Every structure is written in structure tokens, then in C-alpha cells.
Amino acid sequence: MDLLSLNNGMIVWSWATFIVLMFVLYRIAWKPLLGAVETREHTISASLKRAEEAQAEAEKLLAEQQKKLADAQEEMQKLVKEGKSVAEKMKNDIIEQARVEAQKIKERAKADIEKERETVIASLKQEVADIVVEATSQLIGVAVDKTRHQKIIDDSIAGFGRKN
Amino acid sequence: MSLAILRDSGGEEHSEGGLGGYILHHLQDSNAWLGSHLPHFEPVTLFGISIDFSITTHVLMLWIASLILIVAFWLSFRKPKAVPTGLAGVLESIVLFIRDEIAVPNIGEKLGKKLTPFLATIFFFILTMNLLGLIPLFSTATGNLSVTAALAIITFVMTQAYGIKENGLGGYLKHLAPGGVPWFLLPIMVPIEILGLFTKPFALAMRLFANMVAGHTVIYALLGLIIVLGTVLVAPLSIAMAVAINLLELFVAFLQAYIFTMLSALFIGMSAHPEH
Numbered sequence: 001m002d003l004l005s006l007n008n009g010m011i012v013w014s015w016a017t018f019i020v021l022m023f024v025l026y027r028i029a030w031k032p033l034l035g036a037v038e039t040r041e042h043t044i045s046a047s048l049k050r051a052e053e054a055q056a057e058a059e060k061l062l063a064e065q066q067k068k069l070a071d072a073q074e075e076m077q078k079l080v081k082e083g084k085s086v087a088e089k090m091k092n093d094i095i096e097q098a099r100v101e102a103q104k105i106k107e108r109a110k111a112d113i114e115k116e117r118e119t120v121i122a123s124l125k126q127e128v129a130d131i132v133v134e135a136t137s138q139l140i141g142v143a144v145d146k147t148r149h150q151k152i153i154d155d156s157i158a159g160f161g162r163k164n
Numbered sequence: 165m166s167l168a169i170l171r172d173s174g175g176e177e178h179s180e181g182g183l184g185g186y187i188l189h190h191l192q193d194s195n196a197w198l199g200s201h202l203p204h205f206e207p208v209t210l211f212g213i214s215i216d217f218s219i220t221t222h223v224l225m226l227w228i229a230s231l232i233l234i235v236a237f238w239l240s241f242r243k244p245k246a247v248p249t250g251l252a253g254v255l256e257s258i259v260l261f262i263r264d265e266i267a268v269p270n271i272g273e274k275l276g277k278k279l280t281p282f283l284a285t286i287f288f289f290i291l292t293m294n295l296l297g298l299i300p301l302f303s304t305a306t307g308n309l310s311v312t313a314a315l316a317i318i319t320f321v322m323t324q325a326y327g328i329k330e331n332g333l334g335g336y337l338k339h340l341a342p343g344g345v346p347w348f349l350l351p352i353m354v355p356i357e358i359l360g361l362f363t364k365p366f367a368l369a370m371r372l373f374a375n376m377v378a379g380h381t382v383i384y385a386l387l388g389l390i391i392v393l394g395t396v397l398v399a400p401l402s403i404a405m406a407v408a409i410n411l412l413e414l415f416v417a418f419l420q421a422y423i424f425t426m427l428s429a430l431f432i433g434m435s436a437h438p439e440h
Contacts, residue, residue: 007216011313030284031281034259
């Protein structure tokens with residue numbers, strides 16, 4: 001069959017045409033087209049990489065800021081707590097001091113009163129002794145020698161004191 | 165197959181063989197196009213082979229297809245743009261499809277990108293010739309076995325060349341004996357592998373040629389029914405069916421261009437990386 005026969009002229013023409021076409025298309029189409037596509041792909045992947053980097057950077061910054069904020073809050077709370085405890089201590093100190101002061105005043109007053117009482121008692125004793133001596137000497141007509149009988153008087157007064 | 169020139173010489177043989185002869189005549193190459201005779205040269209003898217460089221209709225179709233492609237790509241890509249629009253966008257997406265879906269998966273990243281221009285040229289060349297054949301008055305160069313054989317031989321040469329280039333001559337020859345085969349089967353396997361080298365491009369050439377011829381034959385036969393039956397009443401049916409087949413042919417034009425490109429990439433890839 002004619003249809004299935006090969007014509008070597010046709011084959012050579014096909015090769016020649018194909019090779020010329022490939023070189024011409026390479027110059028006018030494949031090289032610029034594929035070059036542009038490669039450039040575009042590089043641009044896109046570079047942009048994507050940049051965007052990713054920027055996002056990572058932003059996330060890092062955000063985390064840093066959050067950490068700083070948390071730190072500041074913690075610091076503030078610590079300060080407040082510290083202030084509170086200082087105030088508490090100061091209050092307790094003041095109260096304690098006041099209490100001690102009051103105690104001191106009370107004790108001093110007690111001591112004063114005691115001293116006063118003793119003085120009064122001593123002078124009263126003296127007074128009583130003098131009166132007794134006077135009265136007795138008048139009663140018995142003899143001057144009671146104060147110095148000689150001092151001991152007896154004192155004993156009797158002391159006996160009063162005990163009864164009272 | 166004879167390499168001799170068996171082409172019929174003119175257009176005055178319709179009566180021979182009736183409708184079959186008429187269809188055959190229209191599928192074949194000829195020396196005339198649109199009523200004018202094309203230049204005829206005396207056969208030239210090179211290295212003892214007689215070659216007829218006469219310009220035939222199919223040679224003309226090769227050139228018209230090339231011209232269409234060159235003009236289309238020149239118009240599209242003469243001003244480089246960051247993002248192509250219109251025809252340039254369509255052409256670019258097809259080229260990218262060839263690069264990303266045909267070349268790279270079959271041949272590998274590096275070699276695939278390097279061979280994309282070759283595969284894209286094959287694809288667009290075959291596609292344009294297939295589509296030209298669907299236009300009335302034009303003929304289908306890919307319906308000529310010599311043209312498809314020439315293209316298949318180019319693929320064959322590329323396949324062997326990259327097989328040797330990637331694996332070295334030793335590696336190339338070693339892969340003719342497939343691994344994992346018992347030694348006593350080698351006398352059978354090696355001839356089969358060698359035969360396989362040639363059957364692949366043969367099938368490539370035959371597939372494209374037969375697909376193109378078959379579609380046209382069906383269209384001619386359907387329209388020929390009108391003449392054979394001698395009545396115009398069959399015309400509506402004939403024409404409707406012919407239009408349907410024509411639409412199918414449009415699909416086949418793309419499909420066969422794709423298959424030829426795909427298989428070329430596959431063969432080159434298998435040869436360049438036989439371990440896969």
C-alpha cells in the first residue's frame with residue numbers, strides 16, 4: 001500500500017523542518033518563556049521565604065513583648081506585696097512601741113505611788129511615835145526618854161501596822 | 165517497508181478503485197495544492213541512497229505549521245511580561261504543563277527541564293499539523309508515515325543519546341540485560357530488550373499516523389455515502405456524523421500530540437534512569 005511506504009525525501013524534510021523549528025522556537029519562545037517562568041518562580045519563592053521570615057520575626061517580637069508585660073506585672077505585684085508587708089510591719093512596730101511606752105508610764109506611776117505611800121507611812125509613824133511619847137510622858141509624869149525607849153515604841157507601832 | 169518513492173504522481177486517478185481509491189488519494193501526499201503544481205526536483209543520490217527532495221503538499225504543511233507556530237510564539241513573547249495574558253498565557257500554561265507534568269516526572273528535575281524545549285517543540289509541531297488537517301483544503305502531514313517516522317526517529321536518537329550520556333556506554337549496554345533475571349534467560353532477554361528499543365519508536369510513529377488517517381478515512385467514508393448511495397436524503401445524517409467525527413478528531417489531535425510527547429519523555433526518562 002502506498003500509504004504505508006516511506007519516502008526518504010519526506011523524512012529528511014521533516015527532520016530539517018523540525019530542527020529549524022526547534023532552534024527558532026528556542027530563540028523566540030522557549031528561552032524567554034522558561035527564563036521568565038524561572039525568574040517568576042524564584043521571585044515567588046523568595047517572597048514567600050521573606051514573608052515567612054517576617055512572620056517569624058513578628059511572632060518573636062510579640063512573644064518578647066508579652067514576656068516583658070508579664071514580667072512588669074509580676075514586678076508590680078511584688079512591689080505591692082512588699083509595700084503591704086512593710087506597712088504591716090510598721091503598724092505592728094508602732095502598736096508595740098505604744099504598748100511598751102504605756103507599760104513604762106504605768107510602772108513609773110506605780111513606783112511613784114509606792115514611794116509616796118512609804119514616805120507617808122514613815123512620816124505618819126514618826127508622828128504617831130511623837131504623839132505617843134508626848135501623851136505617855138504627860139500621863140505618867142515622867143519624860144520618856146525618847147532615845148531610851150525608842151525600841152519599845154517602834155515595836156508597838158509596828159504592832160499597829162500589822163493589825164491595820 | 166519500502167523506502168522507494170511509491171507516491172502517485174498526479175490527481176487523475178479517481179476512477180481507479182472507486183470510492184476507496186478516491187479516499188486513499190485524498191489521504192496521500194501529492195504534488196499539487198490548491199490547484200497549483202509544487203516544485204518537483206530530480207532525485208538526488210547521497211551515499212548511494214536516492215532521495216527525492218520534491219516539495220509535496222505534506223512538506224508544505226510542515227512549513228505552514230512551523231510558520232504558524234513561529235508567528236504565534238513571536239507575537240506572544242516578543243515583549244517579555246511578568247505575567248502573560250491572552251494567547252501568551254495559554255501557550256505558557258501548556259509549556260508549563262509539558263515541563264511540570266510530562267518532562268520533570270518522567271525524566272527528572274534537571275534533565276527534564278533541559279529537555280522541555282525539545283518536548284514542547286514536538287508537542288506544538290504535532291498539534292499544529294493535526295489541527296491543520298482538520299481545515300478543509302489543508303492536508304494532514306501527521307497522516308504521512310514518513311513524517312511520523314521522522315519524528316519517532318528523532319525521539320529514538322534522543323533516547324539512545326541520553327541513555328549513553330547519563331549512564332556511560334558501559335552502563336547503557338549493561339541495562340540491555342535487565343537485572344534480576346536468571347543468567348540462562350539472558351539469551352532470550354537481551355534480544356527482546358534490543359528489539360524493544362526499536363519497537364517503541366515504531367509504535368510511536370504508527371500510532372500517530374494511524375490515528376490521523378483513521379479519523380480522516382471515517383469522515384471521507386461518511387461523506388462518500390452520499391455518492392455511493394446516490395441520494396441527497398442521506399446527506400443530513402452523513403454530515404451530522406461527519407461533524408461529530410470531526411469534533412472527535414479535534415480531541416484526538418490534542419490527545420495524540422500529548423501521547424507522542426508523553427511517550428517520548430517516558431522513553432528518554434527510562435533510558436536515562438533505567439533503575440526506575
